[in-house]
Amino acid sequence: MQRRVLRCSLFVVLCFALVLLYGCNQNDYKNDEAKDSPINKTGVKDQEDTNTTKTQLHFNMDIENEKVDVVADYLRADINSSVFLLNRDFTVTEILADGVPIDIKEATKTILLLDSYEIKQYDLPVFENNIRIIYNGSLNGSSGLTSYATEQITPEFSFLRWETFCHPLFAKIETFEDLVAAITTPYNLSIIVSLPVDYTAIFTHSNVQDHSTENGITFSADGELAYGEIAIAVAQYTTIETESGIFSFLRTTNANDALSLANEVISHTHEYMNKHFGERVLENKLRVVEIPVDLGSFAITHKHITFVESNIFNSVTNMTGLVHEFIHIGWNAKTEDFFVQRSRFFDEAFTSYFEYRVMIDILGNDVAPELLKRFENTYGIDLVPIRDFGRYEYGDLSYTIGALFLHELSELVGIDNFDSVTTTFLEKYQYTAVDFDLFNKYYTEMLMHPDVEEFLFKWIG
Numbered sequence: 124m125q126r127r128v129l130r131c132s133l134f135v136v137l138c139f140a141l142v143l144l145y146g147c148n149q150n151d152y153k154n155d156e157a158k159d160s161p162i163n164k165t166g167v168k169d170q171e172d173t174n175t176t177k178t179q180l181h182f183n184m185d186i187e188n189e190k191v192d193v194v195a196d197y198l199r200a201d202i203n204s205s206v207f208l209l210n211r212d213f214t215v216t217e218i219l220a221d222g223v224p225i226d227i228k229e230a231t232k233t234i235l236l237l238d239s240y241e242i243k244q245y246d247l248p249v250f251e252n253n254i255r256i257i258y259n260g261s262l263n264g265s266s267g268l269t270s271y272a273t274e275q276i277t278p279e280f281s282f283l284r285w286e287t288f289c290h291p292l293f294a295k296i297e298t299f300e301d302l303v304a305a306i307t308t309p310y311n312l313s314i315i316v317s318l319p320v321d322y323t324a325i326f327t328h329s330n331v332q333d334h335s336t337e338n339g340i341t342f343s344a345d346g347e348l349a350y351g352e353i354a355i356a357v358a359q360y361t362t363i364e365t366e367s368g369i370f371s372f373l374r375t376t377n378a379n380d381a382l383s384l385a386n387e388v389i390s391h392t393h394e395y396m397n398k399h400f401g402e403r404v405l406e407n408k409l410r411v412v413e414i415p416v417d418l419g420s421f422a423i424t425h426k427h428i429t430f431v432e433s434n435i436f437n438s439v440t441n442m443t444g445l446v447h448e449f450i451h452i453g454w455n456a457k458t459e460d461f462f463v464q465r466s467r468f469f470d471e472a473f474t475s476y477f478e479y480r481v482m483i484d485i486l487g488n489d490v491a492p493e494l495l496k497r498f499e500n501t502y503g504i505d506l507v508p509i510r511d512f513g514r515y516e517y518g519d520l521s522y523t524i525g526a527l528f529l530h531e532l533s534e535l536v537g538i539d540n541f542d543s544v545t546t547t548f549l550e551k552y553q554y555t556a557v558d559f560d561l562f563n564k565y566y567t568e569m570l571m572h573p574d575v576e577e578f579l580f581k582w583i584g
């Protein structure tokens with residue numbers, strides 16, 4: 124197959140760059156003690172703790188007034204930039220450098236991303252030890268970086284996501300690559316969310332030390348939190364844990380129906396995957412968080428958490444996204460090399476292909492042609508070999524072309540042969556990093572089919 128260099132829009136690249144960012148949260152947090160929040164009505168903390176000793180964001184959810192008051196504390200050591208970026212609709216009320224008020228409350232520049240998305244850039248004053256930025260604002264669904272990154276603060280549901288630049292991003296952003304670097308660099312950050320009584324905050328990160336204090340709910344990520352992993356859902360959630368997952372529902376009616384359908388689909392998926400691609404006893408359960416329709420389902424898959432629009436619970440067919448996220452938990456090979464990971468082949472191509480197999484098993488063979496069509500829809504762009512997807516940031520093609528390749532390989536060598544070799548491959552490379560050379564070698568040797576080598580060269584390169 125002749126492959127030519129493809130062109131991807133920044134938007135498409137971004138959509139999938141964001142899917143890179145993953146997280147699993149085993150907990151959600153009931154806040155019964157938010158009444159003693161140290162943030163007063165103007166969002167200003169008591170003066171005695173201005174000399175912060177750690178980098179910490181404190182979101183005070185003023186849900187009644189549909190806004191958020193934020194105190195952002197950063198240590199000098201955690202900042203590597205002379206500017207910071209913030210949501211264009213937020214108002215900075217105070218900046219303290221080493222505890223001393225500084226007269227910078229207006230943005231000095233407007234940055235444009237993806238052609239027209241505006242973010243405000245502020246200059247950072249000189250400081251030695253720490254800086255505190257106090258700001259507030261409302262989120263009305265219009266200030267997300269992309270159209271699918273919707274956010275809001277309302278009594279029914281509130282959502283804080285990094286795509287709205289709801290916390291300062293200390294980086295100079297001139298290109299898309301700058302943005303990816305800024306949002307994927309892990310650092311030390313604690314997050315406190317103060318909530319009204321009876322509200323719950325669900326956060327994406329797994330490695331959190333949760334505790335309810337008089338300050339609210341604290342999530343500490345111990346140096347492992349990347350800015351792009353920040354997503355906090357706030358509502359009066361009901362959380363139910365079952366054998367197959369931890370489900371947080373917004374709905375007050377039909378929760379049992381939704382739960383039993385989701386349980387059934389996840390159990391079926393587990394059984395099918397165990398049978399065909401290796402048995403897994405999963406350490407982490409899938410975390411499923413219901414969000415309102417139109418807010419845009421997404422997952423931070425390496426943390427095994429997915430935020431799904433309500434209508435995913437309406438039918439088995441709608442649950443394909445849950446099937447996908449569940450498969451990620453147990454049946455992906457490990458990668459270490461940056462470009463191999465960015466190709467998204469060993470996670471997304473395999474997962475999309477497995478998702479296809481599971482959905483056929485659930486819905487019947489009749490749906491196979493329709494499901495396959497999704498793989499053949501390749502945005503109408505030309506291709507590079509799969510091995511180069513990462514280098515060109517074309518990892519999004521693994522969802523379609525990568526999955527199609529695995530499907531065609533299975534047709535070539537016979538599905539039982541394919542399943543059996545894939546099972547041992549995933550077992551071998553579940554904890555040991557794989558790359559494309561190892562993949563080609565393993566499948567060539569193990570499939571023992573005369574046309575495989577050429578076939579792999581044609582697709583993988």
Ligand SMILES: [Zn+2]
Binds near residue numbers: 424451
């Ligand atoms: Zn995925």
